Structures are given as structure tokens and as C-alpha cells.
Amino acid sequence: MLPTLVRMARSRTYSEAIRLLNTCQSNAATIEAIRKSGGRLNEWGIKEMLDYLRRIGYQPDDLNKLNVVHITGTKGKGSTSAFTERIIRSQLSGGKIGLYTSPHLCAVRERIRVNGEPLSEDDFAKYFFEVWERLEADQKTITEHTPVFPIYFRFLTLLAFHAFLSMGVDATVLEVGIGGTYDSTNIVPRPVVTGVSALGLDHTAVLGNTIEEIATNKGGIYKAGVPALSVPQEQAAGLAVLRACADRVGAPFEVVPPLPAGVLLGLRGEHQRVNAALAVGLAKRFLQVSGRSVEDTDLPKAFEAPLAATRWPGRCQTAQDETDPHITWLLDGAHTVESLRSCGEWAWGGAPRPSALIFNTSGGRQSEVLLAALLDAGATAAGTDRAALGARFKDVIFCTNVTYTDGHFKGDLTAAAIDPNDLAALATQRALADAWGKLVPGFGGQVHVVPSIEHAVNIVRAGEGERAVLVAGSLHLVGGVMEVAGLQNALSME
Template identity: 30%
Template sequence: MSGEDTSGRSGDEPEIIESAGADEAARGELARVYAALLARAGETQVELRLDATRRACELLGDIHTAAPVITVTGTNGKTSTARMIDSIVTAHDLRVGRFTSPHLHSVTERISVDGAPVAIETFVRIFDEISAYLEIVDAELAAEGRAPLTYFEALTVLAFAVFADAPVDVVVTEVGMGGQWDSTNVADAEVCVFTRIGLDHQQFLGDTLAEIAGTKAGILDRNVDPSPAPSPVAVIAEQAEEAQTVLDAEVERRGVSALTEERNFRLLDRQRAVDGQLVTVQGLRDVYTDVFVPLHGIHQAHNAAVAIIAAEAFLGDEGKPLDLETLAEGLSRTTSPGRAELVRTGPSVVVDGAHNPDAAHVLADTLAEAFDFDYTVMVLAMLEDKDIHGVLEELHRSADAFVISETMSPRALSAETLAEAAREWVDEDSVILAADLNAALMKAIDLANAAEANSPGIVVTGSLYTVAEARLLLGRGESE
């Protein structure tokens, strides 16, 4: 999660509720539940604790231990990696519950069963069933002079309750922020996955990669007694040296088995393919050759390698490799909306939720590799608490023109401020202001169509708020 405002919404989470096909009554019930969740404190009022979430889970019958867990932390790539793990494990005939954040269009996207957002009716029913227990915990906290359950804590409890009700065979959770005190850490994961760690949320996690890595290593803690997974396996993506040094020390301190990219597994090869890429991965027990990944960019190839190893660590039995055909079938079904996603052609429009410098760097590389635009209009709208110049430093090399606008978030950065920053990186004539995102898209389409280019493209980025609004405006208001 990218940080939440005091209403409960995350900093990169749209406030739109859109559920295609749901009838008016169901949408009304979902709106009621969502409003109740949003009434709780958001992630800008961080509670450094696990006991409140644990207490609610225990009152509900230890729902956080109802199924084995795979937890994914990191800075960028968490959601895509979690979705790939889900797809691989599902293909091996296990029922998977997945909890990720933020969402694009409907809060139900955060809680997935069988690869799809949980039904509105189930979301509402389970929330109503657990509400009294949430109120008990709130009252106990109040008696101790402590804050009630936050939005994300309550949503975590709801997710575990949905998974216990289903029931599922395995839970894949994406850490909201950090790891050590993130509410998802109430569960003791059998496999603890670390995607690449970068600088983000410094106000909560620390100003250095070392500090951030130390907090994220908290997913290795055992918080259930007796633990359902006393000996976890850490699967660690390739890291900057500063972060890797900390993770190595934390793994050793806990006596945890670690599988680290380049030491224990690696991406051997990848080739561009229509609508994705073919990857070859040296796994723990076999080489998995020419596996199709329907996502773009070298970062997604590395995410796929990490997901394959996580699945191997979870599913492996006495040294038996994963079945290549089953693995390929699972990965081929992976989607990751809002991540280098092509949502329109003629001209091409790509949306990507890059909101920090690392993610912007990856986006720039992916555009150069996968889309071959010879004229690029960058539609940019960001939140006020992000590293604006860090993002612009990465994106300006890919842009022939910037169309600057604002998101609908209460924490939106003003278009004037963002445009002023953009002019420090490109010619003033290349920066155009638009009153809202709809106007920005229309202007970008005009620029792309007027360009003397064989392959013009539009890239909408800066925040998942921006992506969500653009997807709706372009008729893609449903997220898998």
C-alpha cells in the first residue's frame, strides 16, 4: 500500500466503487460496508502493533491459522508477484485466497478467491458477521486508552475471515506497508517472499535501504504460539547491496532457510513474445524453459522467477520439480491491471501506477523494450507526498511531451506545482496543463494523432489513482 489518508483510503487507492454487473442493491450494500471501513483511521495514522489484529482473528476462531500462508513484501512488484504465485499454485489444483492492496475500482478486488475478486454478497455477508467482533476489540482497545482497529487492520481481519469461510487451501498475502508491524504479519507464513526493496514510505519505514529492509524482514518473525510454520523459507529477489546485507543478517539471526536470487536461483534467459515474454528460470529442482509470462519488462521476468521459486518452496515434495506444463498453464493466466497495461490502441494507451523513482525507472525501461513508441505523450498526475523530481528524472527521457493534470485524490498534487517541476526537466513548450484527467487524455490523443510518427503512444502514470481514473474513462472499469 502506498500510504493511506485519514479517511482510510490508501495514497494510491481510488475512492471509486465500480463493480460491473452488480445490481443496484448489491452496490448499495457494498457502499455501506466500504463507508464503515473508511470511517476507521487510515495508514497515515499508523499503529505499530499486531496484537489488535491478532485479538480479532483469535476471537473469530484463529482464522489467521486456518490455511498455510505465503507472504510477499518489498517495495515494487509485490502485487504482480503475489498474482503470479496465486496463478501457479491454483494451477496445481489448490484453492487460493489472495489479499493484495491497493485496489483500482472496487474494494472487493483486494480479497480474491479462485483468482477472482470475492463476490459482493460474500464481502458484505462476512463483514456483517465479523462486525460485532471488531467492535469488541475496539472496546477493549478504548478501555486501554488505545486507538481502535484501523481501516487496514479491519480489512485484514475481513480477508482472513473470507478465506476461512471459503475455505481455501492456501493464502497469499501482500504486505500493506513494511512488514514487522503490518497487520498481515499476524499470520506465520511458510514462505516469506521479498521483492526488490527501494526507497518509499520513508516517513514510516526509515530513510535508508538498510532501515527499510530491517522493517520488511519482520515477516520472518513468528507471531503465533505454537506457530503453524515454525521454520519458514525466505525467497529473496536480487537486492541492492545495502538491503541484501541486512536481509542476510536477519535471516542468519533467525536461523531461517533463505533462497536468494543469483545464489540459489536465477533468470537464465528471456525473449520478447506477443503480449508478453518467454522466460527460462533456473529453479531449485529443475530448469523451467520458455515459460510464457503475459506481462512486459525485465522486472516482470524477475518477478516470475521469484514466484516460481516461492511456488517450488511451498509445493515441493522430496526434491520433485514443478510440472512444467502446469507451471506454464498457471503463469499464462496471470494478469496485473495497472502495471504497464495496454488499455487502448489507435493510438496506443499504456497505464502504469509508477509513483516512486524505482518504479518510474522500471516503467521507462519497459516502454523502451516492449512498446517501441517513436513519439510518446506522458500523462502525469501524482500525489503530493511523493518524490516528484525523482519520478520526473526517470520519465523525462521517455517523453516527447508531458500533459500534466490532477487525480481525484484529496492528497493530489496540484497540476501547477507538478508542471513547474516538469519544466525543470524538459522544454517549457513540452509541458501542457489540463484541468482534469479526461481533458488530459483528450489532449494526449490529439497530440499523438497529430505527431508525424509511425508508432505514437500515450502513457498514463504517476499514481494508481491516476491509473484507476484513466481506466474508467477509457472503458476499462473492471479489474480482474
């Protein structure tokens, strides 16, 4: 028997919405189990999501009104979403373009954007309580094991659907959370177009998953009669599986061509050319299916300006400190071997080059492998070796993702998924420090292991002279640094 939930008078404020939303977070053990299952842990997942949709007053076909561009992949799906949104927005003058992505950096409402801007606190709270109270009013769940309120990401997906439908968006760029087939976003019956970015094993290699299994999961977003796009893929086996997934459901399959040489992109890094190429293909198919005029070339001329104007906060981003003109922040949420290689190429491929590092990664990840990927790529870009590159740092700081020195998170940054035992012992941070010692023997600077992001920022600000600080290893870390260091202006996609 489900417990009776008593409706009580409550303030319908943004802060109260965030407090309630955080009660939907899963703990560390549950998150890890879902990750290891590739999103397949709950065989009732899609059925439950459809039932939640019904309980808030919608049918699946209602979601077709959102005119969805559905995007998944192992690497680059967020950047692809940003490029796609910017192109489509440029072509639908006066329209409303919804963008749903994850995770957020400083505020949950960043995940739900219209024309590049996050929902306002008032709008977020309004739509949040409309969804929450509809679920509260209809507590009959599909199984006795189904919670009355969905877990965090599912709730936000429902909230995004409700907000976009209420606001009457003309198009929606919808980024998958985990996997594809079993993801909570995969309940739109007929998107306008679907796409798969680069596939890889970085997130799932510990599971023993093959590229074929990963591709099968990602290809689960392909729908009958809906254009099914993919980037070329490094492994032929993955591309073959995606093609088979499309054939199985009757979706016209297409591998997007590369961008012409010399095209300017607003996002740094050579890997962004692949993401931008997929975005171009998705935007072209979207406009064609929607009956809008578009130049039938590999890169329509009208797409060049929006590609150059695309911004995606926290990815290869430089921001000047607003309180200390001597500090430049180099922000990149890279957290896989491949993305950290790209981060190293970017951070040491230009100026200023880092003199301090703030780094963290999720528990259980391979500390030495990740740090080595960053340093080796940086060394290559700088024309030196790993030891010499590492020796250039004055401060190397390994911190948790806890926001403040008093041990609390900012409400929007609360993370129930952190293992409390790991956190208390600073186990991940100590492992990172040990790994640094092996990678940069005889390091002459200072290595700090600290319990919060605010501690890390304080160490940087206590320094002297010009400082370029690289923040990497976790998007949650980057968001926390932006919050504590007062870099919220860097959150804009404009």
C-alpha cells in the same frame, strides 16, 4: 470512555459497506506519520490486530489453515504475488487460491480475490457486515486509545482472513501492506513460506533510513522453521541483514536463482524476471512443504505456462479504448524512480509510443526527479534525448486523483489521505508542470493542470487522430482512469 455505538437498521449492501469502510480511513497527516515510521508508529499495532482478530471470533492459529505464502519487499511484491498465485493455482487443480493485495484500482473488492477473481459485491458485503457487526457487538478494546473499528487496511486484512476462512481456501498469497515486522498481515503464526522481493530506498529515503533498517523491517516476516526466501538484492548489506533475520528466528534461508534465459512472462519489463524468479522459488517451496510433487529444478516445466499467463492490471498494461478506436491507453502505476525507469523502457520500447501523458504523484514527492526518470529511460529506449522525447507529446496533463469533474470520488476510490490544502491549490500538479518546463524547455505542446481525472480523460477524448496515452505516477490515478474511461474489462487477471 469509548462512545457507545448504537446499532441501527441498515441496508447490508455493497455501497453501504463501502461507505462504512471509508469511515475507517486515516487522514493525510496520520498516513504520512505512519509512512515515515516505516509502520512502527503504533507500538501496539500487532497486539491490537490480534485483539481485533479475537473480537471477530478467531485465534491466531486459525490463520494457519489458510496455508499462507507471505510476501514483502520495497519493489515488486505485488507482481511477485501475482506470479506466485498463478503458479500455485495451476498446480492445485480444482482448488481455491486466495490472493490479498493492495491497493485496488477501481473497486475495493479487487484486493480480495479467489482464483484470480475479486469477491463479488454480494460476497464482499456479506463478509464485511459479518466482521463489522462482530466488532460492533464487542466494543471492549485492548487500550483506551484503540479505536473500536480498525483503520482501513487493518479492517480489510481482517475481512480477507474472514472471507478466506469462510470460503475454505486451499492456499493464500498474502502481500504485506507497509514494511513487514509491524504490518497487520504479520499475525499468521506459521506461514508455509515467506519471501522478500527487491529492497530499495525509494519510499523511505526521506526518512534517512538505511538499507539495513529497511531489511530488518522486511525480514520481520520470517518465522521459525518456515523457508525464508529472498531475491539476490542489489546491496549486499541488505541481503546480509535478511540472512541474519532468518538465522535469528531459525528460518532456513535461501536466495533464489535467476530465471533461465528465454522464459516468457505475462508481465512486461526486465525487472519482472527478478519478481518471477522469487515467485518460482515460493511456489516450489509451497508445494514441497505441502507434500505435493514438484520437479526439483530452478524452473519446473509446469511453471512456464502460468508465468506466461500471469496478468497484473495497471502495470505495464495496454488497453484499447472501448468508445474511441483511435485511443490506446498505456497504463502503469509506477510511482518510484526505479519503477518509472522501467515504465519508460516499456512505453518507448515498443509500439505505439506515447503522444499524450496523464501523470500525478503523491504530495511531497520529488516531481522533477520522478519525471526525469521516466523521460530519460524513455529517451534511451527510443534512441533520442530527453528534450526530443518530450517534444513528441501533444498533451501533458497533470491532474489530481479526484475521480469526477464535480469534485467527488467514486465510493471505492475515496481518498481521505489527500492533503485538502494541496488539493485545493493543485499544488502538486503545479509543481509537476513547473518540473516539466525545466525538463523539456520550449515545449510546443499543451501542458494542462486540472482538478480531476475526468477532466484529463475529456482532454484526451477531445483530441484527433491516433493517440497513445501513457498514464503513470500513481496506481490510484491508473485506477481512476480505468474507471472514468470505462476500461474495467482490463481489470481481469485472466
